[in-house]
Amino acid sequence: MIELLHLTKSYGATVVVADVCLAVEAGELLVLLGESGSGKTTALKMINRLIEPTSGSVRLDGEDVRVIPAYQLRRRIGYVFQRIGLFPHMTVAENIAITPSLLGWDSQRTWTRVDELLATVELDASAVKDRFPSELSGGQQQRVGVARALAAEPQVLLLDEPFGALDPLTRDKLQQSVVRIRSAQRLTAIFVTHDMVEALMLADRIAVMRAGRLVQIGTPHELLTAPADDYVAQLMGTPRRQAEVVDRLLARDGA
Amino acid sequence: MRAQLALLPLYLTAHLQLTLCALLVGVAISVPLGVLATRIRRFEAPVMAIANITQTIPALALLAVMVPLLAAIGLKSIGFLPAFIGLVLYSMLPILRNTISGLDSLDDSLLEAARGVGMTAAQQLRLVELPLAMPIIVAGVRTAAVWTVGMATLSTPVGAPSLGNYIFSGLQTRNFSAVLLGCVAASALALLLDGLVRTLERAIRERRRNGVVGILLIFAALYVYTGITLARGWSAESTNRVVVGAKSFTEQYILSAILARQIEAETGVATELVSSLGSTVAFDALRTNQIEVYVEYSGTIWATIMKRDTRGAEREQVLREVASYLDQTMGVELVAKLGFENAYALAMRNADGDRLGVRRISDVVSFAPRLAMGGDYEFFARAEWEQVREVYGLEFRELRSMDPALMYQAAGNGTVDVIGAFSTDGRIKAYDLRVLEDDRHAIPPYDAIILAGAQLRTAQPQVIAALRQLAGRISAEEMRRMNQQVDQEGADPDTVARDFIGRVQ
Numbered sequence: 001m002i003e004l005l006h007l008t009k010s011y012g013a014t015v016v017v018a019d020v021c022l023a024v025e026a027g028e029l030l031v032l033l034g035e036s037g038s039g040k041t042t043a044l045k046m047i048n049r050l051i052e053p054t055s056g057s058v059r060l061d062g063e064d065v066r067v068i069p070a071y072q073l074r075r076r077i078g079y080v081f082q083r084i085g086l087f088p089h090m091t092v093a094e095n096i097a098i099t100p101s102l103l104g105w106d107s108q109r110t111w112t113r114v115d116e117l118l119a120t121v122e123l124d125a126s127a128v129k130d131r132f133p134s135e136l137s138g139g140q141q142q143r144v145g146v147a148r149a150l151a152a153e154p155q156v157l158l159l160d161e162p163f164g165a166l167d168p169l170t171r172d173k174l175q176q177s178v179v180r181i182r183s184a185q186r187l188t189a190i191f192v193t194h195d196m197v198e199a200l201m202l203a204d205r206i207a208v209m210r211a212g213r214l215v216q217i218g219t220p221h222e223l224l225t226a227p228a229d230d231y232v233a234q235l236m237g238t239p240r241r242q243a244e245v246v247d248r249l250l251a252r253d254g255a
Numbered sequence: 256m257r258a259q260l261a262l263l264p265l266y267l268t269a270h271l272q273l274t275l276c277a278l279l280v281g282v283a284i285s286v287p288l289g290v291l292a293t294r295i296r297r298f299e300a301p302v303m304a305i306a307n308i309t310q311t312i313p314a315l316a317l318l319a320v321m322v323p324l325l326a327a328i329g330l331k332s333i334g335f336l337p338a339f340i341g342l343v344l345y346s347m348l349p350i351l352r353n354t355i356s357g358l359d360s361l362d363d364s365l366l367e368a369a370r371g372v373g374m375t376a377a378q379q380l381r382l383v384e385l386p387l388a389m390p391i392i393v394a395g396v397r398t399a400a401v402w403t404v405g406m407a408t409l410s411t412p413v414g415a416p417s418l419g420n421y422i423f424s425g426l427q428t429r430n431f432s433a434v435l436l437g438c439v440a441a442s443a444l445a446l447l448l449d450g451l452v453r454t455l456e457r458a459i460r461e462r463r464r465n466g467v468v469g470i471l472l473i474f475a476a477l478y479v480y481t482g483i484t485l486a487r488g489w490s491a492e493s494t495n496r497v498v499v500g501a502k503s504f505t506e507q508y509i510l511s512a513i514l515a516r517q518i519e520a521e522t523g524v525a526t527e528l529v530s531s532l533g534s535t536v537a538f539d540a541l542r543t544n545q546i547e548v549y550v551e552y553s554g555t556i557w558a559t560i561m562k563r564d565t566r567g568a569e570r571e572q573v574l575r576e577v578a579s580y581l582d583q584t585m586g587v588e589l590v591a592k593l594g595f596e597n598a599y600a601l602a603m604r605n606a607d608g609d610r611l612g613v614r615r616i617s618d619v620v621s622f623a624p625r626l627a628m629g630g631d632y633e634f635f636a637r638a639e640w641e642q643v644r645e646v647y648g649l650e651f652r653e654l655r656s657m658d659p660a661l662m663y664q665a666a667g668n669g670t671v672d673v674i675g676a677f678s679t680d681g682r683i684k685a686y687d688l689r690v691l692e693d694d695r696h697a698i699p700p701y702d703a704i705i706l707a708g709a710q711l712r713t714a715q716p717q718v719i720a721a722l723r724q725l726a727g728r729i730s731a732e733e734m735r736r737m738n739q740q741v742d743q744e745g746a747d748p749d750t751v752a753r754d755f756i757g758r759v760q
Contacts, residue, residue, distance in 0.1 A: 050370060050371060071370075071373050071374060072373070074370065074371060074372065074373040075372075075373030079372070081364065081367065083364040084364075085364050085365055085368030085371070086368075087365065087368070087369075087382075087387075088365075088387070089387055089462060098372045098374075102372070102373050102374060102378065103373075148372065152373075
């Protein structure tokens with residue numbers, strides 16, 4: 001369980017995240033939804049302390065994240081980066097093995113885990129293991145990025161717009177992989193995106209942020225049926241409008 | 256040429272020792288310093304400023320200044336150490352600069368990823384930042400390697416043998432094949448190191464681990480060779496051998512060889528030559544027992560060390576006072592005077608002398624404002640020149656410092672009109688110059704004298720006795736002839752010295 005309590009971040013006079021309170025239940029996937037500049041990525045990074053809050057706090061299973069050193073905290077939390085962030089001088093296998101080796105796993109256990117994870121993210125272990133990241137496609141690279149985040153068997157997974165830069169088909173496949181992985185592993189996850197369709201497909205609940213504030217939090221159904229304000233209503237309206245366009249096109253072709 | 260080639264393994268090894276040791280220590284200091292500057296930003300400006308300033312000091316001066324600095328703190332100021340420290344300082348800038356720019360060039364997203372997967376600051380540096388910056392850092396090492404090889408040729412004047420010995424002694428003795436050999440060997444070494452480091456750089460960039468390991472093994476082998484030869488050299492140093500010094504001109508190369516051959520022939524004690532030392536470097540080296548014996552000139556001690564008035568100094572009185580001064584103030588013994596004088600003297604072309612009617616220095620005073628005067632590097636800074644100028648009221652149109660090897664030629668072909676020459680130099684005759692009479696006795700006498708260090712006096716009296724046998728054995732005529740054999744006829748100083756010892760025994 002992850003709790004954000006009055007979480008606030010400001011740079012000088014600019015408030016980026018303003019008094020955000022929310023809780024993510026164990027095993028739940030929460031989507032943090034908002035446009036760029038809404039503070040969603042900043043809020044996410046304060047959970048594993050890539051950014052330190054100005055005020056407020058984050059609790060993980062009831063424990064304040066500031067009680068242990070940041071690097072130890074981060075080894076317990078999987079993180080998938082927007083810009084993938086694979087280390088170009090390490091092979092795919094070495095990239096995935098980083099956190100386990102930082103934790104001092106023995107090599108037998110580490111390499112077994114690497115093979116297992118490559119299968120989980122649907123990559124052919126023997127083909128990619130000893131390659132360097134630059135030799136893989138963008139989609140394959142982010143599959144490795146997901147594998148790296150899961151390597152040390154974390155209970156919590158944070159994903160920062162992980163598929164934003166991928167083409168639609170690749171994105172779709174990776175989204176399905178995420179659905180499959182979390183149902184198999186019962187991970188508690190926070191997924192940051194600005195893509196409504198992605199949010200609706202993946203989320204147990206959606207938290208909508210705007211200008212640093214939490215506007216509404218609820219299941220997709222709640223947000224669609226009872227939007228808190230015009231902004232949320234408009235936001236929820238976009239996939240419906242897109243679907244209507246597709247429907248019209250289909251009807252015309254059928255006629 | 257064969258005699259020169261026989262020295263190549265010695266000089267090349269010494270050059271390699273200096274270069275590789277300086278690079279190793281240069282990297283060991285500069286990379287951590289560069290890392291520190293990127294962690295604590297307020298260190299960056301001062302660190303880079305110091306490295307930049309060091310780089311602007313002329314290389315020769317940087318090495319030369321190490322000698323008095325090391326002497327002042329009581330360390331061995333002649334030989335390997337001053338050259339090594341100078342080279343380390345010189346190698347630092349490119350490595351430091353590239354370490355900082357290499358670390359600064361890293362993508363922020365990778366640094367965030369390193370933190371995100373749970374690395375500590377130290378792990379991030381070791382596992383991510385340094386490996387990714389490595390190609391740029393190694394490129395800096397490559398620049399430093401090429402610079403260091405080139406600059407190591409300048410370690411000769413501070414008493415560290417190197418390929419520069421070919422260049423310095425070749426220039427002085429007009430042995431241009433030796434100069435060429437030194438240049439070619441230094442260039443070849445620079446190209447070799449450049450090629451090795453470039454291959455390393457490329458292997459790192461292309462992530463070919465076998466390539467990296469291969470090049471590192473080659474370097475490891477070079478360092479093992481350096482280590483073994485250095486250790487062997489240092490253990491030999493502690494054995495019983497007499498270190499003979501020489502300043503950087505032909506006569507000194509010949510005389511140091513004569514002293515060495517005489518010691519070996521009479522006592523069987525081994526000797527070691529340290530050649531091409533700067534003038535005061537040689538004296539300081541003797542005073543601190545880093546060389547044990549060399550040939551000096553009485554007037555130089557009188558004017559430069561004792562700072563006495565050079566006007567009207569009388570020959571025997573100068574010798575007596577120099578001997579007792581050296582003995583009483585620093586325990587140095589004036590062993591013997593060799594029998595000739597090599598004085599500073601003003602010289603000009605015979606043709607000009609005839610045309611202007613100049614025989615004495617007094618005669619040249621009225622023409623001086625239209626004439627150019629040349630001197631070796633130290634001449635215009637010496638007390639003797641100050642005295643000559645004052646006593647005669649000399650004011651030349653311009654004063655030009657130049658290498659002594661080129662000075663006589665410059666006088667011969669009219670580039671300068673008057674030079675500060677050495678009276679025993681064979682080239683006075685060769686270029687048809689005349690020595691002007693010092694009619695007002697502004698220049699002191701310059702008897703060639705053998706000086707022995709305090710340590711040698713007490714430890715090896717038989718060596719002193721052997722050297723004493725050379726007293727009065729070399730006339731000015733003989734010295735001029737031997738100089739000419741080397742300068743004009745291309746003979747090797749050591750061969751000339753052996754011939755001389757053969758003749759007098």
